[in-house]
Structures are given as structure tokens and as C-alpha cells.
Amino acid sequence: MAASPTIGILGTFADANVGDDAGPTALLHHFGRLVPGASFVLFCRFPAAAQERFTFPAFPVQRRPPGQTRSWQPPPGLVESFSQEPAPAPASRWRAWARAIPPLRFAVRATRTAATVLRQLPAELRFLWQSYRRLRPVDLLLVAGSNPIFDFFGGFWGYPYTMWKWAMLARITGTRLAFVSVGAGPIVSRRSGRLLAWVLRLADYVSFRDEGSRDLMRRHGFEGPAPVCPDLAHGLPFTPRPRDSSDGLRVGINPMIVYHGLFWPVGDRDLYRRYVETLAALVAALHRDGFEVFLYGTQKDDAVPAGEIQDVLRTTFPAAAVPEYLGAETVAGLLQLCASADVLVTTRFHGAVFGVITRRPTLAICYQGKTREVLQAAGLGEFAFDFEDVSHAPLRAAFDRLWERRGEIRVTLDRHADRMRAQLAEQDARVVALLARRGGRPPAHPPVTGR
Numbered sequence: 001m002a003a004s005p006t007i008g009i010l011g012t013f014a015d016a017n018v019g020d021d022a023g024p025t026a027l028l029h030h031f032g033r034l035v036p037g038a039s040f041v042l043f044c045r046f047p048a049a050a051q052e053r054f055t056f057p058a059f060p061v062q063r064r065p066p067g068q069t070r071s072w073q074p075p076p077g078l079v080e081s082f083s084q085e086p087a088p089a090p091a092s093r094w095r096a097w098a099r100a101i102p103p104l105r106f107a108v109r110a111t112r113t114a115a116t117v118l119r120q121l122p123a124e125l126r127f128l129w130q131s132y133r134r135l136r137p138v139d140l141l142l143v144a145g146s147n148p149i150f151d152f153f154g155g156f157w158g159y160p161y162t163m164w165k166w167a168m169l170a171r172i173t174g175t176r177l178a179f180v181s182v183g184a185g186p187i188v189s190r191r192s193g194r195l196l197a198w199v200l201r202l203a204d205y206v207s208f209r210d211e212g213s214r215d216l217m218r219r220h221g222f223e224g225p226a227p228v229c230p231d232l233a234h235g236l237p238f239t240p241r242p243r244d245s246s247d248g249l250r251v252g253i254n255p256m257i258v259y260h261g262l263f264w265p266v267g268d269r270d271l272y273r274r275y276v277e278t279l280a281a282l283v284a285a286l287h288r289d290g291f292e293v294f295l296y297g298t299q300k301d302d303a304v305p306a307g308e309i310q311d312v313l314r315t316t317f318p319a320a321a322v323p324e325y326l327g328a329e330t331v332a333g334l335l336q337l338c339a340s341a342d343v344l345v346t347t348r349f350h351g352a353v354f355g356v357i358t359r360r361p362t363l364a365i366c367y368q369g370k371t372r373e374v375l376q377a378a379g380l381g382e383f384a385f386d387f388e389d390v391s392h393a394p395l396r397a398a399f400d401r402l403w404e405r406r407g408e409i410r411v412t413l414d415r416h417a418d419r420m421r422a423q424l425a426e427q428d429a430r431v432v433a434l435l436a437r438r439g440g441r442p443p444a445h446p447p448v449t450g451r
Contacts, residue, residue, distance in 0.1 A: 011144035014050035019350025022233035184213035193220030234420035252341035
């Protein structure tokens with residue numbers, strides 16, 4: 001092992017979702033302890049935000065449009081228009097005719113793709129050269145969790161191409177590559193799945209954060225060894241404390257912009273509206289029973305459904321108190337926010353994970369199977385509902401059962417959280433051992449003191 005190795009962390013952190021920051025935060029904490037004197041460098045979409053948040057050198061993982069330093073935020077008028085049925089865009093007669101002839105449609109697409117590649121090739125080659133120089137001094141590159149293995153957002157040229165590019169750069173530079181507790185999917189295109197399976201075969205170590213992710217990549221052709229290890233957030237340094245009985249009965253509800261046409265690749269107005277109305281009805285019922293409710297978000301766009309829930313309460317349930325919306329801006333802030341509740345009702349994946357970390361009885365509305373797996377592993381599988389089928393009556397009945405059993409559930413969560421930490425500690429030791437397999441070049445990036 002090099003006397004002062006350089007460790008890189010690559011992922012979707014320092015973006016719009018605070019939950020995605022949990023993995024790098026845990027990695028920096030544990031690897032800083034396990035590898036004294038190590039230097040760290042970060043690779044993500046928005047390096048300026050990452051360097052500000054984590055205080056380590058950061059570089060872009062892919063080219064961005066000039067001037068874009070933060071994730072896109074639609075203007076308010078555009079968000080409000082989602083509730084209205086859009087007028088169909090008029091299609092030209094020539095375009096309709098071209099689409100009706102498959103060979104012509106293919107030729108047009110191929111011509112457009114070739115023109116785009118030729119136009120962007122010089123800039124991409126410059127970026128690859130810069131990335132090669134930045135990665136060359138790195139001894140170990142850790143790809144953190146939070147879905148770097150998917151094409152649901154961005155398509156084939158989003159993360160599939162990006163992961164392939166960095167895997168090839170790691171192979172060229174001799175950098176050890178480890179995918180640690182990664183999530184996979186959704187994967188829409190078969191070519192994306194095949195490319196991502198190839199990327200994983202290039203890695204020195206692979207683990208998935210859930211069985212569903214591993215099974216998905218098996219179906220796309222990845223057959224290498226890959227244990228299932230908990231999401232990295234479970235390794236966050238956090239000591240929970242029981243809430244004082246004098247604090248009142250407090251429930252945190254985490255809404256999410258699933259199926260919202262502006263934020264989600266697949267929009268469904270009816271399904272999204274039913275979800276908003278279901279959560280509003282739950283808030284009103286809990287208020288009648290004496291609970292204090294707050295809405296919270298792990299991603300900035302969660303404020304959109306939270307605002308719509310508040311609007312439904314004002315119009316449909318005027319007797320109910322309108323809960324405050326609290327948006328967490330840091331991992332520590334999100335942990336404290338979850339710990340301030342007696343019970344959590346979450347939709348986001350990391351909302352469920354943070355429920356386990358803070359030992360709070362948690363009910364989840366699952367938009368993907370990964371969230372259900374979190375609760376099942378914690379012994380709370382009966383409190384996981386499919387997003388498409390959720391309605392007020394069964395949700396409220398499950399909440400009542402969860403509330404009645406909250407004492408025994410907290411004991412179960414204590415034991416479960418300890419098991420998750422132990423599994424992650426074993427994984428850390430295996431990944432650190434990869435450093436011994438690379439020559440000891442001095443790091444090009446000087447050690448930087450970080451949080």
C-alpha cells in the first residue's frame with residue numbers, strides 16, 4: 001500500500017438529493033479512519049457543490065452545459081401546468097409521413113446521431129484527456145451507491161456511457177475500481193444493460209445494496225461475484241436517542257415527486273394526484289387523533305408534492321392543521337429531522353434507510369422494490385405498500401398497527417442497525433485491501449483536511 005494513497009469517490013452525490021450524500025459521507029468517515037494519511041478526491045456531476053459540501057478536491061464525472069453548476073429547476077409556472085391536460089403539439093405533415101416509414105425514420109435518427117457525435121467529439125476528447133490526468137494519481141476509485149447503474153434518467157448516454165468511460169479510464173491508469181453497495185435500475189434499454197454488465201466485469205470489487213439490483217444485473221449478463229451489502233448510509237456515525245414523552249406525538253411524512261411529468265420520465269397525472277390526496281387524508285386523520293405532523297423532503301423537488309398536499313388540506317380538510325414542510329440540506333440535518341419524529345411515513349428509498357438508522361418505526365409507500373427490501377430486512381415488510389395501489393384506509397390501518405407496536409419495533413431496529421454496521425465494516429476491510437494491489441506512487445493531490 002502506498003504511504004499516502006489517494007482514494008477517489010464517484011457517484012450521484014452533491015446534487016439535488018441529500019440522501020445521495022449519505023454514502024460518500026459514510027465512506028469519507030470510515031476510510032479516513034482506516035487509511036490514515038489518505039488523500040481524497042471526488043468525481044460527480046457538480047464538483048463545485050461537492051467541494052463546498054465535503055471540502056475535498058472535486059472534478060466533473062461528465063461534461064455539463066456551460067454555466068450549469070446545479071441541477072435543473074423548472075420555473076413555477078411550468079410546475080403548476082402539470083395539473084392541467086396539455087394540448088397536443090401539432091405535428092408537421094412531413095414529420096408524420098417520415099415516422100410512418102421505418103427505414104426513413106431510422107435514417108433520420110442515424111443522421112442526427114452522427115451529426116451530434118461529430119459536433120461534440122472534440123470537447124469529449126478534451127474531457128477524456130483531462131479525466132485521465134485527474135484519475136492517474138488515484139490508487140482506488142470507489143463508486144458509491146444511489147443508482148449509478150441505470151438509464152432511467154438520461155438514457156444510454158447518461159450513466160451507462162459515463163460508467164463505461166470511467167471504468168475504461170481506471171483500466172488504463174491502473175486504478176483499482178470498486179462498486180460498493182450500488183443500486184441498479186431501472187434499466188430501460190437492453191444495450192444499456194449489456195454495457196453496464198460489461199462495466200461491472202471490469203471492476204476489482206462489486207457489491208449491490210439489494211437483491212433486486214443484483215438479480216437485475218444477472219439478467220443483463222453480469223455473472224461475477226457480488227455480495228449484497230447494505231446501503232452505505234447505514235454506516236453513518238449516528239447515535240439515536242429515544243424521544244422524551246413530553247415532546248408530544250410527532251409524525252414525519254416524506255412526499256416524493258414520483259410520476260410527476262416534469263420530474264419523472266413516466267408521468268401519470270391520475271396516479272400522482274391520488275397519491276397526493278391519500279397523504280393529505282392521512283395528515284387530516286392524524287391531526288384529528290392528536291398527532292403533530294410535519295412534511296419533510298430529502299430532495300429539493302419534494303417541496304412540490306408537499307405544497308400540493310398542503311393545498312388539498314386547505315380545500316378538502318379545512319378543519320385540519322396544515323403541516324409545515326421542512327427540507328433538509330445536509331445529511332446531519334436529515335438525520336436529526338427523522339429522529340425528531342416518533343413515526344415516519346416515507347416514499348423515498350433513503351427515507352426508509354434513515355428510518356432504520358434513527359430507529360424510528362417506518363411505513364413506506366414504495367415506488368420501486370428496493371424500498372420494500374429495506375423494510376423487509378428490518379422486519380417491517382408488512383408496512384410497505386406499492387405506490388400504484390396505496391389508498392387511505394389500508395395506509396391508516398397500517399399506521400395504527402405500527403403505532404401500537406412501536407416499542408418492540410424500536411428494539412428490533414436497534415439489533416438490525418447493528419447488523420448493518422457490522423456488514424459494512426467487513427466490506428470496508430475487503431475494499432481497503434485493494435490498495436495493497438497497486439504500486440505505491442505518491443499522490444498528485446496533496447492531502448486535504450475534510451469533515
